[in-house]
Amino acid sequence: MGSLPKLPGYQISLPDMHKLMNKDKIVLRFTARMVPTDTHALSHADAGRSFVLSYFMMDDSILIFEPPVRNSGIGGGKFLERQRVYKPESEEIYTYQARAAAAAAWPGPAQPGRDLYVGGRLEVFNRAFELTGADEYSLTYMENNCHIFVMADADAVLQSLRVQAKGREEALRAALVAADSDGSGLLPDAALEAALSSAGLRFTRHQLIALRRRVDGERAGAVAAEEVLRLLGAEG
Numbered sequence: 104m105g106s107l108p109k110l111p112g113y114q115i116s117l118p119d120m121h122k123l124m125n126k127d128k129i130v131l132r133f134t135a136r137m138v139p140t141d142t143h144a145l146s147h148a149d150a151g152r153s154f155v156l157s158y159f160m161m162d163d164s165i166l167i168f169e170p171p172v173r174n175s176g177i178g179g180g181k182f183l184e185r186q187r188v189y190k191p192e193s194e195e196i197y198t199y200q201a202r203a204a205a206a207a208a209w210p211g212p213a214q215p216g217r218d219l220y221v222g223g224r225l226e227v228f229n230r231a232f233e234l235t236g237a238d239e240y241s242l243t244y245m246e247n248n249c250h251i252f253v254m255a256d257a258d259a260v261l262q263s264l265r266v267q268a269k270g271r272e273e274a275l276r277a278a279l280v281a282a283d284s285d286g287s288g289l290l291p292d293a294a295l296e297a298a299l300s301s302a303g304l305r306f307t308r309h310q311l312i313a314l315r316r317r318v319d320g321e322r323a324g325a326v327a328a329e330e331v332l333r334l335l336g337a338e339g
Contacts, residue, residue: 126160131219131241133158133234135167138224140231154182156232158219163187163198167227183227191226199251220245220254222308246313254309257317264314265335267304272337275302279328289325298328 135154139145157166164185171179187196197218218225223234237245245252253259268275275298282290282298290298296311306314318326318334332338 129160129244131158131160131244132156132238133219133221133241134236135232135234138231138233140226140229143229143231154232156225156234157185158197158199159185160199163196165197165225165227167232188225188227197225220252220307220309221312222254242312242316246316249313254307255313257313260306260310260314261317261334263310264299264304264306268302268335268337271302271304275299275304275335275337276332278302279331283328288327288329289323290328290331291325295326295331 133156135156137145137149137152137154152169153172155168155170157168158164159166165183165188166181166185167183169179169182189196199219219234221234221237225232225234242255245255246257249256249259278298278301279290281301282294284294292311292315295315296308299306299311315326318330329338
């Protein structure tokens with residue numbers, strides 16, 4: 104049996120060995136963009152850059168690649184070599200695993216401490232990245248393992264939104280009608296997000312994607328406003 108891969112200065116524990124043996128081929132890929140922080144303003148050039156962030160489940164390492172953009176002066180290449188990334192002023196790394204204490208203290212279905220989800224933010228050497236999307240493989244993997252990727256749990260999202268929608272039914276119906284700008288009755292992600300937020304409902308972008316993918320079985324990229332109202336118990 105070959106030796107297990109080992110990062111410099113990192114001792115492999117039994118849980119880590121389990122991950123190495125069972126997650127060695129699982130790589131989650133997200134699109135990302137730079138966003139400003141309290142200490143780092145975003146230049147005009149940085150605001151237009153896009154990245155692909157790869158997360159390797161076997162060892163919690165992250166690689167960030169910048170695709171080249173033709174005629175832009177952006178040659179692309181590796182922005183971050185594959186490595187574990189520590190949170191600012193912390194001994195914790197970015198990971199899909201939640202700390203038990205944080206999970207137990209969180210009242211809702213979306214527990215803190217789980218960092219890899221669309222809409223999440225990571226700080227890498229004084230630069231902040233917002234995860235703006237994920238590829239089909241990653242979304243499907245997280246949905247199939249929603250017991251650990253809680254943001255991808257469509258059932259939990261529905262339960263949370265139903266509770267929040269109580270007493271807001273009229274506002275929710277009005278917001279969905281207003282978001283249907285072309286009168287088709289179908290709402291893409293951006294319109295659905297705006298409508299639910301306008302009605303006062305709270306959720307992450309990944310939770311919205313999980314909800315839309317559950318309702319949109321044909322992967323058309325949009326959901327019917329009437330179906331959303333039915334699922335949330337807010338029909339007229």
